[in-house]
Amino acid sequence: xxxxxxxxxxxxxxxxxxxxxxxxxxxxxxxxxxxxxxxxxxxxxxxxxxxxxxxxxxxxxxxxxxxxxxxxxxxxxxxxxxxxxxxxxxxxxxxxxxxxxxxxxxxxxxxxxxxxxxxxxxxxxxxxxxxxxxxxxxxxxxxxxxxxxxxxxxxxxxxxxxxxxxxxxxxxxxxxxxxxxxxxxxxxxxxxxxxxxxxxxxxxxxxxxxxxxxxxxxxxxxxxxxxxxxxxxxxxxxxxxxxxxxxxxxxxxxxxxx
Ligand SMILES: [Zn+2]
Ligand SMILES: [Zn+2]
Numbered sequence: 001x002x003x004x005x006x007x008x009x010x011x012x013x014x015x016x017x018x019x020x021x022x023x024x025x026x027x028x029x030x031x032x033x034x035x036x037x038x039x040x041x042x043x044x045x046x047x048x049x050x051x052x053x054x055x056x057x058x059x060x061x062x063x064x065x066x067x068x069x070x071x072x073x074x075x076x077x078x079x080x081x082x083x084x085x086x087x088x089x090x091x092x093x094x095x096x097x098x099x100x101x102x103x104x105x106x107x108x109x110x111x112x113x114x115x116x117x118x119x120x121x122x123x124x125x126x127x128x129x130x131x132x133x134x135x136x137x138x139x140x141x142x143x144x145x146x147x148x149x150x151x152x153x154x155x156x157x158x159x160x161x162x163x164x165x166x167x168x169x170x171x172x173x174x175x176x177x178x179x180x181x182x183x184x185x186x187x188x189x190x191x192x193x194x195x196x197x198x199x200x201x202x203x204x205x206x207x208x209x210x211x212x213x214x215x216x217x218x219x220x221x222x223x224x225x226x227x228x229x230x231x232x233x234x235x236x237x238x239x240x241x242x243x244x245x246x247x248x249x250x251x252x253x254x255x256x257x258x
Contacts, residue, residue, distance in 0.1 A: 003135040004255040005159045008032070008040045010214045010247025015063050017161060018046050019130050019137050024110035025050040028128060028139055029063040030070045037070055040252040048074070052110040056080035056098065058125035058142060059087040068092035081116065083124035101126065117153040119143040122188045129153050135258050137161070141215040144188040146199050156205040158258035161247070164213035164230065165190035166220040174220050190215065193226050197233040204239060210256045213246040223248070
């Protein structure tokens with residue numbers, strides 16, 4: 001049975017990824033409204049009745065904005081690292097408290113072996129792998145730089161979702177304040193197109209089938225630039241066989257399968 005990954009929303013205005021197999025769907029983050037989520041699930045053919053749980057990467061608004069309404073609607077548990085779980089309790093007092101993750105540990109959720117691992121960001125943040133039978137999905141966004149734990153966990157995924165947030169030249173030339181520019185590229189902000197492609201030789205294996213770029217900045221990057229840099233790297237690595245796409249702010253992209 002194949003596992004599907006659907007980028008329902010990706011970018012600084014909201015992130016949500018669905019991982020589905022055998023009638024079970026796990027959502028990773030929910031930074032969009034319940035209404036938008038339901039619309040995008042319908043468009044991409046994800047059955048609302050299949051949602052089993054929501055995994056949260058960190059407490060930033062673009063990852064948790066719609067979480068209270070979505071949790072209430074689907075009546076499913078939320079799992080989050082401790083800082084995010086504490087913050088959610090304050091932000092959404094009526095929401096059922098999130099289960100705190102033991103970062104680095106693996107647990108089973110509707111047949112998926114879920115593992116969280118730490119990534120570098122300006123608040124406590126995790127990435128996830130979800131493994132099921134022979135398929136492994138890896139997701140990491142909001143990651144300031146490559147680290148050994150991230151490289152270890154993201155290696156050998158069948159579908160890899162990896163941040164490609166900014167183009168260095170566009171960030172430098174943007175109208176953003178200097179302090180904000182620094183925050184993005186200081187190693188605890190976001191992963192650039194170049195940093196993304198530098199990780200690929202270590203992460204891709206013959207088992208890797210799909211590469212999805214994520215959290216692309218609206219003013220310091222372009223989908224075409226991020227895709228072109230990744231495509232060039234795949235060509236250098238003689239991996240033109242990989243399916244390459246990019247999560248979008250404007251709408252969901254079709255589900256990829258592995
Ligand atoms: Zn974010
Ligand atoms: Zn963030």
